[in-house]
Amino acid sequence: MMCSKVFLVENYQLEERRTSIHVGEQMYNVYGHLICKGEDHKAFVYFVDDMNNLPSGHYDADTREGSMFIKQSEKAIYYDLPKLNAPVYVYFNDAKPELNCVSVNEPMRDQSFFTEKVI
Numbered sequence: 001m002m003c004s005k006v007f008l009v010e011n012y013q014l015e016e017r018r019t020s021i022h023v024g025e026q027m028y029n030v031y032g033h034l035i036c037k038g039e040d041h042k043a044f045v046y047f048v049d050d051m052n053n054l055p056s057g058h059y060d061a062d063t064r065e066g067s068m069f070i071k072q073s074e075k076a077i078y079y080d081l082p083k084l085n086a087p088v089y090v091y092f093n094d095a096k097p098e099l100n101c102v103s104v105n106e107p108m109r110d111q112s113f114f115t116e117k118v119i
Helices: 072-079
Strands: 003-008 011-023 026-038 041-048 058-060 065-071 089-093 101-103
Touching: 003 058, 026 072, 041 072, 041 089, 065 072
Parallel strands: 041 065
Antiparallel strands: 003 089, 011 026, 026 041, 058 065, 089 101
């Protein structure tokens, strides 16, 4: 069953430390990450090398956690999110993780994003 979630970000945690992460069988260098928290959910936004193909993120409704991968060259935009004086939302879709994103746009409840089950 497909599951989607939209939540309002209430708290941010920024980490600029370089690490690495395994996704499938491939290792990716991570150049910092952002953790967005809200409504008992957590989103991990990892910044990876611009030369890599971005791995698919994920969303697990049971753990209420998800991830997304963004090119390192775009990380300054994400690091500035806590400075905005506007609501920030995280969108998760377990069937189409390419839709996982962080946005300042109001959530939309259209059929292409929310199909069978909305949490």
